[in-house]
Amino acid sequence: MAARKVLTRAESQALTREELIEAAERLFYADGYHATSLAAIAAEAGRTIGAVYSNFDRKEDLCLEVLRGWGSKKLSRLATAIASTDGSLEQRLAAIANWWETQLMTENAALILAAEYGISVVRDRDQRAAAVEASERFVETGRVLLLDHLPEGTTYSPEVLEDAVYGVLGTAVGLAVGHVTELSTKDRSTGILIATVEFWLRRLGESIGESEAPARA
Structure with a gap:
């Protein structure tokens, strides 16, 4: 079994950012901008709210x-x-x-x-x-x-x-x-x-x- 590649800090952050954008897109399209919260986006992406604020100010x-x-x-x-x-x-x-x-x-x-x-x-x-x-x-x-x-x-x-x-x-x-x-x-x-x-x-x-x-x- 091949060893799983360990991501660098930059790669991990880029992956997190991409997952947050994809989760936000799904929720924004489904529920609308105003009804979608950052907490909901974090949950959709399987990330913490802190991960959201580490990548986006608001x-x-x-x-x-x-x-x-x-x-x-x-x-x-x-x-x-x-x-x-x-x-x-x-x-x-x-x-x-x-x-x-x-x-x-x-x-x-x-x-x-x-x-x-x-x-x-x-x-x-x-x-x-x-x-x-x-x-x-x-x-x-x-x-x-x-x-x-x-x-x-x-x-x-x-x-x-x-x-x-x-x-x-x-x-x-x-x-x-x-x-x-x-x-x-x-x-x-x-x-x-x-x-x-x-x-x-x-x-x-x-x-x-x-x-x-x-x-x-």
Whole structure:
């Protein structure tokens, strides 16, 4: 019988942290953010409450880690879906639409958790700052995806790019909220999202001409 590997302190702590995140995800999704306590998460993970506080200062930090992991997986799948196309705008938009319908609109528990978390930290400056920092990856991914549609080496308006990124992301957030509150259907939200992406791609294309036009005297 092979001897069981003895974990280092760092490995043991990393394992504990992973188990706590997985337990928190299960309880947050099943019972909701506000109804889930750190004690319940510790019990679900088979750990002590002290183990929780050794890894996370408070419930908000643990919830943010759950959402960060969920978001990273979704972004990775979006990038993979777009990379699998032939590069045409039509196929890329179709990939985005399929990702939205199969990867986002089927994740009500995660979307509701994100909304609960957002409301809970809106008055907490430090936690709000942490949430903004975590969201920067979504913003950067949006920049990359939009720029990928432009001809290499072209000059575009940075202001229009930022408007495009936040315009698309803001629309997506609103549509996600509308979905979980049953204000809109999946088909309608998909259509609106793709129309928004197309609008900002056109606007970015127009900004190339604007940026390259000679300055007026």
